[in-house]
Amino acid sequence: MTTLNARVGACALVAGPLGQVLLGTVSTDLAALNLLALGITAFGAWCLADEMGSRKPLNRAGLLALALAVFAKLQASLGPEGASQSAFVLLYVFSILLAVLFWSIAFLHRNGTVRRIGAIGALGAFVPLLVLVAGHVFVGLGAFFGVAVLYRASGGGASADASVLTVLHVLIAVWSLLAAWLLWSGLIGSSGTPKTGASRPESLSLQAR
Secondary structure (H helix, E strand, C coil), X not given: CCCHHHXXXXXXXXXXXXXXXXXXXXXXXXXXXXXXXXXXXXXXXXXXXXXXXXXXXXXXXXXXXXXXXXXXXXXXXXXXXXXXXXXXHHHHHHHHHHHHHHHHHHHHCCXXXXXXXXXXXXXXHHXXXXXXXXHHHCHHHHHHHCHHHHHCCCCCHHXXXXXXXXXXXXXHHHHHHHHHHHHHCCCCCCCCCCCHHHHHHHHHHHHHC
């Protein structure tokens, strides 16, 4: 049975990422609305981690990575333009992809449809992360894949960062829609937790013997 937390989280995972995608198509700088959309996304991800079991290491790691992404987005949106802004944009991209990777790996521990979506999400997050790391170490490889724009400190860096963020937000929106569907359909839930109500009749029968 789908819980209220799962349904609210599913709605947030639809509204937040889609809001970021739509706001990315507007030429006007709407920093406040972008941060609001990211906050809604973070709330939905929190609900997702809660449904999957917030005490599990992968879910905690995903929340930590997302918190780092929110911090980086705040600094990139509200801080002065320049080298530090580009660095925070890079940190934001890296952290949010890392969060998706952690939760996708957590999906791989499930069965059926959840496992298949986890495989797609893990691959979709791991490849860009690998390219980012390789582009940082090997500048030529990063330029070949077009991620060198994230390392520009000046000279058109803002517009280049915007194009990269648009692609990132589309990828996140696709993953979030799949995760929202899993939440709404009740396919995600904390597994392996014994229910006290189910074990009580067994204990009473043992006492009767």
